Amino acid sequence: MLRTHTCGELRKEHVGQQVTLCGWVDKYRDHAGIVFIDLRDRYGKTQIKFNLEDNSDIQKDARGLRYEDVVQVTGDVVARPDDMINPKLSTGAVELRVATLKVQSKAATPPFLPGSSDLPNEELRLKHRVVDLRRPELQNALIARHRLTKLVRDYFDRHGFLDIETPILGKSSPEGARDYLVPSRVHEGCFYALPQSPQIFKQLLMCGGFDRYMQIARCFRDEDLRADRQPEFTQIDVEMAFVEQNDVLEVIDGLIADVLQKMNGIEMTTPLPRFSYADVMERFGSDKPDMRFGMELNDLGDIAKECGFGVFSKTIESGGRVRGLVAPQAAEKYTRKMIDELTAFVGVHGAKGLAFFRVNESGLDSPIAKFFSDDHQQAIIERVGAKPGDLIFCVADKEAITSAALSALRNRLGKELELYDPKSFSCLWVLDFPLLHFDADEKRWVAEHHPFCYPHPDDIELLKTDPGKVRAQSYDLVINGYEAASGSIRIHDSKIQQQVFDLLNIDEEEAELRFGFLLEGLRYGAPPHGGVALGLDRWVMLMCGYDNIRDVIAFPKTQKASDLLSGAPSEVDEKQLKELHIQLDLPNE
């Protein structure tokens, strides 16, 4: 080893020992007669000093050191004078009096300094990820990520799960997300697809008798990115045989409680709360509500119907909905201009307007208050539970739009009004998702989750009469408003599978073509099974309190899915294309 200790290790009890440290120059303070350098590695920082009288040659070399040089130093650990102790450093009680210095690597002037308080723009950070990775925030995220995956593996191991790998080169399935394709050299004109998830393979593992499976699996989806979405991401993939929905939920409840306790010191009571899809959609307008705060949605349909405000009454007449929420003590905080901003904000979600009422002692104050009688004003105040000083927002539109607009508004207001502790966690299950939804454009039923999702046992008959009402045995885990996990009980009964395929307009031939190898697997004795997949990146992001997934991935991609570090994706040699029988047909510009 080139070092005896790390830069985060030395304490008072090491005083008098001769040690060797290696690290990066984090800071240098040159006083001519004495030079101080903060030496940094992933464990911390240690101040090393070079005295002129100790060794003038070494001291001269030390004066030439610059940011991010990599050095190896040997010397005695000495106690700092009492008034020179640095409480900001874990090693602040001591320093290293350097006797020998070896510059292992002289650094070019870095584009930015990992120790700087000004964070450079993300483009630069991604391009120079090597430097960025030295920042404590990124180091802590990747360390947390490691600890989390370790805890996850240990937890599942304790519960009898086997970690089994599934293929990366797989078969393209036209449904779902766009696939990343990999051309086959051996099979002319044929392509592999990278897995969107190991879904089918884990079901086949169940059929293969491995009744408890888990994998930390890389997944690939060629879709547009978001702050919480990368083209390649990692799932904690889980599948269990001979289970019902509750068994899966209990296993994951245990995992969440175990991990949050060990990682964040938070005690979760299990089982985690469970809500139906219908319930959360009505109360929060979202299938992934952030329940760290209240501010529930209220139905104002009956009042809206009777009131003199045409926008409201007509919306109800045409089958739409009028719903509202209360921003507590926000009447004074939000100026007209800010409310206009909020109106534009809900407009993004399709709302044509945003009605608002300031609540005062006598009733409602608003440009549209005159359309509401005193009785109606009191009814609104009572319905939403508003107090003087509150601000009521309403959206009148088709149900889906009121949900989208108000849930987005709710999340925004909750944050702006600081209605919750950003360090807290709210975890809950959303159950009983609809099995199908009707695609109006394509005029056909589409699976809400995927085509192998088992319908709710009470709703099997509805498959024939009213498919839109059929609930699925599917479940999402929601943490702080993010979809943190998603899963379902799968169909293992070929008759029901056939019924679902019929509804989805997938005939036998097509089913064989698309999912033949799964159906084949299910044919020879399939155990009842179900599972779940947890988004690892999002989970780490939440535990670190970060708001984007790139900060918990060592080498992430940009919104346009390029890697600024390596330059991927890139053009390839003509020769490589020829070998793969690929001809480019690029749009002319």
Next chain:
RNA sequence: GGCCCUGUAGCUCAAUUGGUUAGAGUACCGGACUGUCGAUCCGGUGGUUGCGGGUUCGAGUCCCGUCGGGGUCGCCA
């Protein structure tokens, strides 16, 4: 694909209503300094204002296009 934000020195930012030679801090280079820990002090180098057009006597600033980065809607079974 749509909408919004953004691009000025290596980095973080400034630049009045379109008006002189585009500034500051930091980094970098040189000098001073023996207890600093955002060291301090003195001096210096550093700019095709992302790129391409246009309007104007005059553009970092206005307009059009384009490229990169970010947010978001659609999309993500």
